[in-house]
Amino acid sequence: MRAALMTISNTADVSSRFARSTTRRGVGLSTLDLLEAEAIHIIREVVAEFERPVLLFSGGKDSVVVLHLATKAFFPGRVPFPVLHVDTGHNFPEVLAFRDETVARLGIRLEVARVQDYIDDGRLNERADGTRNPLQTQPLLDAIAAGRHDAVFGGARRDEDKARAKERIISLRDEFGQWDPRNQRPELWALYNGRHTPGQHVRAFPISNWTELDVWRYIEREAIALPPLYYAHEREVYARDGMWRATGEFSPIRAGETLERRVVRYRTVGDMSCTGAVESDAADVAAVVAEVARSTVTERGATRADDRLSEAAMEDRKKDGYF
Known part of the structure; x- marks a missing residue:
């Protein structure tokens, strides 16, 4: 996959430079055009550099937008990686139905890690407050290890939370899947460092620089x-x-x-x-x-x-x- 996509990656770099140069010359690209071009460039770079990427896909708006960007990045071919959902067992039925309809329509493989399985066999215990969101971490890390995924796309954005504002677009996770906010790599001139050792992986956030309003305007534009x-x-x-x-x-x-x-x-x-x-x-x-x-x-x-x-x-x- 890496060798086959080097040409795509180089093309994306040329396209990115062209977008910046045309804007300087006054040809003009909209904010959404620039954000889309950046996100597609990131997706292509990750697929070119890593062996087994996967996209976290819950059926929520941000992961839907990232999947839409991936379909544009590789059109007319199919998205060349699977999607992964960590199912808490407490998801909205309407969202699960949408998730299944989407992957079936696009012909993408869906991997599901279920929190309920971990509760049933004793690996996790229910929380006193009833919420299962914090229980997703171990199933996620196990699914990444089982799939030997070295890059995990996510729909996180910096404007959501101050912790997410600390993230780089390509963010390293250590052998235990942990993130150290003090060990962030520089990303100057849109150069992304995906270097990692066996057992480590990266999280990649193509829409990190988007705001909630950007996401909704893009959803409107792209229908x-x-x-x-x-x-x-x-x-x-x-x-x-x-x-x-x-x-x-x-x-x-x-x-x-x-x-x-x-x-x-x-x-x-x-x-x-x-x-x-x-x-x-x-x-x-x-x-x-x-x-x-x-x-x-x-x-x-x-x-x-x-x-x-x-x-x-x-x-x-x-x-x-x-x-």
């Missing part, structure tokens, strides 16, 4: 399909920790909480036990773009209870090998 949860719909919810939580098997209502029917949408679609909705009447992508443009809080800050466990919740999980 990218998403799970319906991202758009306004009526649902039974209850208020907890400043969020609207959906009632269900994995997020039962507590004493003193009141069940209501409200029109909501989800800005992110993680584990049902820790992901909240926001009140919204944004029923289509144009309305979501306008809503996000007005927002002053990132989607994780607004709707993810697991990131509120401590001031450094995300960074602590990342050091252990989390996304």
Whole structure:
């Protein structure tokens, strides 16, 4: 794969330089054009340099955008790597259905690591708070090792969380899958260092420089399909920790909480036990773009209870090998 894609990689480098030069000459490329070109360049570079890449794909908007970029990077051929989902067992059914429909349509192999399997055989224990997001780390690392994946694409963006803002686009993980924020490599002039020793791997973040608004504008421009949860719909919810939580098997209502029917949408679609909705009447992508443009809080800050466990919740999980 590496040798076959060297020409593609070189072409991407030429294209990247051309994009910068045409902008300087005043020909002009939009922000989305430049972000897309950068992301495609990163994806091609990783596939050219690494032997067994894989894409973390949950069916959430960011991983959907990265997969869309990968299809453009290798068109008219198929995406030359599988996708991997770490299934908590508490995922939204609508998102799982969308995940399966997407990989079937694109003809991509889906690898699934299930948290439930680890709970069933005693390798992991349920948390007292009921959330399974922090339990994803070990299944993820085991799946990477089992697939001998040396590069793992992710949809993380720097604007989501201050821990993710510390990440490089190509981020090294040690033999234990751990991340050291003090051991970050320089990435000057879009030069990415993928050097690693046996047992190590890298995480690659093609949309690291994008914002939530960039993602939604790109979804609008490219007419990218998403799970319906991202758009306004009526649902039974209850208020907890400043969020609207959906009632269900994995997020039962507590004493003193009141069940209501409200029109909501989800800005992110993680584990049902820790992901909240926001009140919204944004029923289509144009309305979501306008809503996000007005927002002053990132989607994780607004709707993810697991990131509120401590001031450094995300960074602590990342050091252990989390996304």
